[in-house]
Amino acid sequence: MTKxxxxxxxxxxxxxxxxxxxxxxxAAALTLVAVPLAIIYSDRILQAVHQHFGMAESHYxxxxxxxxxxxxxxxxxxxxxxxxxxxxxVDTIAGGDPFxxxxxxxxxxxxLLLLAIQLAYIPTAAFGLIVExxxxxxxxxxxxxxxxxxLLMVMVLFVFARVFRLGTDMRDDLKGTI
Numbered sequence: 001m002t003k004x005x006x007x008x009x010x011x012x013x014x015x016x017x018x019x020x021x022x023x024x025x026x027a028a029a030l031t032l033v034a035v036p037l038a039i040i041y042s043d044r045i046l047q048a049v050h051q052h053f054g055m056a057e058s059h060y061x062x063x064x065x066x067x068x069x070x071x072x073x074x075x076x077x078x079x080x081x082x083x084x085x086x087x088x089x090v091d092t093i094a095g096g097d098p099f100x101x102x103x104x105x106x107x108x109x110x111x112l113l114l115l116a117i118q119l120a121y122i123p124t125a126a127f128g129l130i131v132e133x134x135x136x137x138x139x140x141x142x143x144x145x146x147x148x149x150x151l152l153m154v155m156v157l158f159v160f161a162r163v164f165r166l167g168t169d170m171r172d173d174l175k176g177t178i
Contacts, residue, residue, distance in 0.1 A: 020083035111157035
C-alpha cells in the first residue's frame with residue numbers, strides 16, 4: 001500500500017481528479033450566475049456587441065443565450081460528476097483496494113456520463129451557432145460533430161467496468177474457497 005502512495009502517476013491522478021472537480025463545479029456555478037445577468041443586462045450586452053463587432057443590425061437573442069448558458073452548465077455539471085467518480089476511484093487505489101464492486105459501478109456511471117456529455121454537446125453547439133449568428137451575422141460557423149474519441153472512451157469505460165466487476169467476483173470466489 002505504501003508503494004502505491006509513492007507512485008507519481010497516482011499522485012498526478014489525484015491532483016487531476018480533484019482539480020477537475022473544483023474547476024467544473026466553479027465553472028458550472030459561474031455559468032448559472034450568468035443566466036439572470038444575461039437577462040437583466042441584455043441592453044448593455046447588445047451595446048457591447050455592437051461596439052465589438054461593429055454591426056448595427058445584430059440583435060440579442062435572450063432566449064437563445066439563456067438556453068446556451070443552461071446547456072453549458074449542464075455539460076459542466078456532468079463533467080463535475082465524472083471527475084467526482086474518478087476521484088473516488090483514485091482514492092480506492094491509494095487505499096490499496098481498487099477491485100471493489102463500487103468501482104465497477106463508478107466506471108459504468110462514468111461511461112454513461114461521457115455519453116450524456118456527447119449528446120449534450122449537440123444542442124449546446126446549436127444554440128452557440130444561433131447566438132454567434134445573431135451577434136456576428138451569417139459569416140458565423142460553429143462545428144457540430146460527433147466525437148468518435150468520446151464514443152471510444154465510452155466503450156473503454158464500459159469494458160473496464162466489466163473487467164472490474166469480473167475481478168471483484170473472482171476475488172470474492174477466492175475468499176470463499178479459503
